[in-house]
Amino acid sequence: MKNKSLDVIRLYNAVFYAYHGVLSDEQNLGGKFEVDVELHCDLRKGAKTDHLRDTVDYEQVYDCIRSSVLGKKYFLLEALGQAIVTGIFSRFPKVRTVTVRLRKPGAAVRGVIDTVEVEMTRSRK
Numbered sequence: 001m002k003n004k005s006l007d008v009i010r011l012y013n014a015v016f017y018a019y020h021g022v023l024s025d026e027q028n029l030g031g032k033f034e035v036d037v038e039l040h041c042d043l044r045k046g047a048k049t050d051h052l053r054d055t056v057d058y059e060q061v062y063d064c065i066r067s068s069v070l071g072k073k074y075f076l077l078e079a080l081g082q083a084i085v086t087g088i089f090s091r092f093p094k095v096r097t098v099t100v101r102l103r104k105p106g107a108a109v110r111g112v113i114d115t116v117e118v119e120m121t122r123s124r125k
Contacts, residue, residue, distance in 0.1 A: 006096055007043040009056055012036050016069045020080055023108050027073055032105050034115075035065050035084065040097035056092050064091050077102050077118040085122045097123040 014037075019030040039056055046055030064087045074080040081102045088098050099121040107116040 005042070006040040009039040009041070009043070009058055009061070010036070011058055011061060011065070014062060014065055016066065018069050018073075020074045020077070020104075021108065022075050026108060033069060033080075034103040034105065035069065036099075036101040037061065037065065037084070037088070038099040039088070039092070039095045040099075041092075041094045042096075056094050061088065061092065064088055077104060077116065078120070081118050081120045085120065089122070089124065095124075097121065 014035045016033050016035070017030055018033050019027050020033065021027060021031070039061065041056055043055055046052075048054075065084055068084045068087045069080065072083070074083070081100045084100045084102070085098050088095055099119065101117055101119045103115045103117045105115045107113060109116075
């Protein structure tokens, strides 16, 4: 089998106001969430044809992320991150591996913290 190289499409710092968290204040008052994604896929066909249909449309990827972040409340960043991964895999068959970085600035901890980040990488089987 020929070894296919994978290329990367990255979306950085998609920002949403949403209502995720364990504490009731987080669920009721909400807060800012920041998302980065890396999509590993073969982009050679799109590079050759210059047609959007032959690549991964990153505007549609953004819409998928937005739907995951705003569609349901989650207690854990881990669950929200997995929802983003699942949404991307279900809508974009060209994506072989996805990395999601999900940040919650000013997360509720007993102390001063800039942000909490969860990173997860998943590959298709």
